[in-house]
Amino acid sequence: MSNFSVDTSSTNPSETVLLLAVDVPLPGLFEYRLPADLKVDPKTFIGQMMIVPWGTGLRTAVVFDVTDTPNSAPEKIRTIKELVPGAPVFSAHWRQMVEFAASYYHCGPGELAVPVIPKVMRRPPSTSRRSIEERRAKAAHGAQKGKASASRSAQSPNPELTADQTRVLQAIGSKSGFQTHLLFGVTGSGKTELYLRLIAQQIANGGQVLLLVPEIGLTPQLLKIVESRFPEQTIAVLHSGLTEAKRAAAWLLAADGLADIVLGTRLAVLTPIPNLSAIVVDEEHDASFRQMDNIHYSARDLAIARASMLNIPIVLGSATPSMESWLAAQRGKYQLHRLADRATGSSLPELCVINLRNQTLDAGFSPTAIKALSDNLQAGLQSLVFINRRGYSPVLQCNACGWVSQCDSCSAYRVLHRQNNQRGYRLICHHCTSQRPVPKACPDCGDVDLQPMGRGTQKVEEQLATLLPTARIARLDRDVSNKTGQAESIISAAHAGDVDILVGTQILAKGHDFQRLGLVVVMDADQGIFSSDFRAPERLFANLMQVAGRAGRAKIETGTIEKKAQVLLQTRYPDHPIFASLIAHDFEGFAALTLAEREQNELPPYKFQALLKAQARSIEDVMGFLKTAQTIGQQLSEEQNSEFGEMRLYQPVPMPVARVANFDRAQLLIECASRKVLHAFLNIWLAQLRSTKTRARWQLEVDPLEI
DNA sequence: AGCACGCCGACT
């Protein structure tokens, strides 16, 4: 206890105030005063969680610092309502990381800091059902009990490492301190086993390990593997599908240093982990590491920043690394480790490209694909059919006058969906989720000849049933997986062998092992080849590799003959170089080609980008704002002796879907070869934009993924 | 982002 007291009388010219990260999308920290009767050194509150008045209500906040020289006028500074007892104290390292992230993504520190705290712990103590101390005790008890029951079950023996795995494990272990390792290997090459070995090494030394995965809800296998390998250890699982109470319990185990392994999705990257000694990011290329609810950040990049600040190793694993990571490895910034062997001994699947041109298709399938599906069914094996469109049909059209099922709030069509339970159909907009019944006759001309154009998962499922009447067919897409339990039951039915053909979207490619999978059909491999988004081919390659990986996980034996799993890619552009790389399972060739193209066209990862997005009720307001922003930016870069001479500002353009829910949307891309210059520019530019009067709502996205 | 204030349309 110090005698440092807080003088609230306004005669004192300098008073010590706390600087807090408050959960609002405003830059910087906010100044608050301690209650006058509290005679405690304000510094002792650094890192504590507080409830503070904000506007008319209350907000959760974290104390980041103190200052003797507040910026606000004394009468503007409000007093902290209360301290949240029992909350973990956020370490200097954690605060540094949040401040780094806030400056990098040009958002408020509180926007990042507060949402990582479980909701039930963020409330004022008086309104909480359970105190944090109670939660903590319960979580620790639960973890203890979990260990006890786990240790009774036999621990699965560690599999023998391949020569490749041993070499990589040694290479990673030989480097101490911060190092980004890029672990490159196809599905089944044994990346997971390496993660487990690394984790074992770290926890043997008393460290905590953070394991980040794309979407844990869909990959319970990994959790099972980790649990069975570490029955004596405490594992904190953090993902968006948990109940708030469970999330709080797991989070406390991590934050109190009790969890040996923190297994989580992107949300977990900012979890306080006091003894963090290594980080693993599985499927580092995966887009789901990006964007949280509102703020767009890359969990992978933040994980690297975190490892760097703590001077600890980080391992990024992928069969198809992002171009950013691959280039960093080429330049020696990351250490590249290749895992060439297929550790499970199963062969890679055979990929075949099917030219759709001049072919008579049946239900969207080429004759080759239908024959393959039928043969695979005869052989008693399972098939996966990929179609990247939800619903029955992407658009409903009037054959007489050309009317289409345009959404009246968005620049998109309403998609025809078959209702899950009833027989009926509805038109649903995938952007604003508005629904309409299917009109009996054309709203424009009254003709009754309304035709569904194109096909989605529902139609494929229906048509396949006609084509192969004996096959047991199931469907898996977001519409199905949104209904609780439905996705799980379909997956377990597929695992149990009760499904012959599984039709679905990309959701199917992630982390499922189908033991008797003999065939994968990709109905339309073409989206992405001629997309306006320069990253589309990269995503296509990663998706197709992942899909192919599904088909090659296990050796399939029919009778005495070993059957190689087959992947059929239907395309109208069979000569596109992407397919040659795919057939050869040659990511490196694809990456070399892609990087050369990116360098030639001055695109990331050779350039750094930021995207200013704006929306308003009228397109004039949106474009007006972005034009102003462009002019301001242009002036900054053209000033005499400007350090921003190399900044490039593009013309504002409407977004690919220009209108959503009656808001017009447009964007302005800016780009620079130097990250440092880009961020210095953004700081000045954004400050000017904030003081620009406009009807448009806007936000900045750093390192945008989709343009 | 919330939340309050303020100004215009369709209803008990």
Add this chain to the structure above:
DNA sequence: GTCGGCGTGCTC
């Protein structure tokens, strides 16, 4: 005459 839509402005 009001309820409520959302446009606008403010938050230490």
